[in-house]
Amino acid sequence: QVQLVESGGGLVQTGGSLRLSCAASSSIFRVNDMAWYRQAPGKQRELVAAFAGGGSANYADDVKGRFTISRDNAKNTVYLQMNSLKPEDTAVYYCRLRWGLYYYWGQGTQVTVSS
Numbered sequence: 001q002v003q004l005v006e007s008g009g010g011l012v013q014t015g016g017s018l019r020l021s022c023a024a025s026s027s028i029f030r031v032n033d034m035a036w037y038r039q040a041p042g043k044q045r046e047l048v049a050a051f052a053g054g055g056s057a058n059y060a061d062d063v064k065g066r067f068t069i070s071r072d073n074a075k076n077t078v079y080l081q082m083n084s085l086k087p088e089d090t091a092v093y094y095c096r097l098r099w100g101l102y103y104y105w106g107q108g109t110q111v112t113v114s115s
Helices: none
Strands: 004-007 010-013 018-024 034-039 046-051 057-059 067-072 077-082 091-099 102-105 109-114
Touching: 004 091, 018 091, 018 109, 034 067, 034 077, 046 067, 057 067, 077 091
Parallel strands: 010 109
Antiparallel strands: 004 018, 018 077, 034 046, 034 091, 046 057, 067 077, 091 102, 091 109
16 A cells, blocks of 8 residues: 655745655656645645656646646655745645556645735
8 A cells, every 4th residue: 555645834924935745655766647736725626736748747827937846766755846835825735646557645734825
């Protein structure tokens, strides 16, 4: 059973930065399908960032230029660097990885951006 553990969330002021981490219990070396999602209160979970083919990444329109997804295979960890944070970025953030046919989710980490 693969486990994903997110960390790095917290309370930050508008314009601040946070780096979220998603540590996997198994090797991510051959994992290509990795993504970060978020869910704000009363809203559906939405895709924030995901690796696309060839090492590129896709981002939601409202985070483009501010958020960056990255990975460290040696540490089995996926990151989400978030800069220029806004109050509307407040949400629980989840990482999701796919091994073979199965998707795995972390437990989520809360990000709160104060105005």
